[in-house]
Amino acid sequence: MSIRIRYFASLRETMGRVEEQIVFEAITTVGEIWKTVNEGRPLPDNILCAVNMEYASASTSVRDGDEVAFFPPVTGG
């Protein structure tokens, strides 16, 4: 299954990319996706995540075609 992964703000700069498309063999979770793109490190507490533009957590499951986003704490207003 194919997942679109997007990064925002300071995390986008740290990762050195805006987004990527990664193919996973089985249904996975947000936390497992983070580990895949971060050499096995767990999702830090200070990184927020969303699946299909809804806030999610490391344990949220992800399906084929989903969009997963990772970003730092928000600072609008």
Added chain:
Amino acid sequence: MPVIALKDHPFDPYQELTAFRTVQGGKAAKYGAQSIFIGTMRDFNEGETVERLWLEHYPGMTERELARIVEQAFARWAMDEALVMHRVGEIKPADAIVLIAFWSAHRGAALDATRFVIEELKHRAPFWKKETLGRGTRWVERNTPA
């Protein structure tokens, strides 16, 4: 109908309020209270002069989250109208960043809803500020206390 908009160019919150009031026209006598919050850009932060800001957002999710916050305010307080505008892109000192306005029969609901929306927006809406200082740029890492 609440209006929620992202603006990629400077906007004058007072003109927006006047335009919104004109559109609402005939309903003006229903409101006993109007509460307005305008957030503008400071030219200092954490002890340094800030020359300008870049406001990044997550297109799609930002609009969705703002709509949800406003819906929650309408569910919680008896509210007639709402206008929420937020800048994205490059912002200069003194420019308006956010406008939140509520119209209600009574002051308590209007004031409480306005406070609720700005605080929820700051915690949930996916916006990020990057400051340009004399010595370079830096991401704002956290909100200042209310």
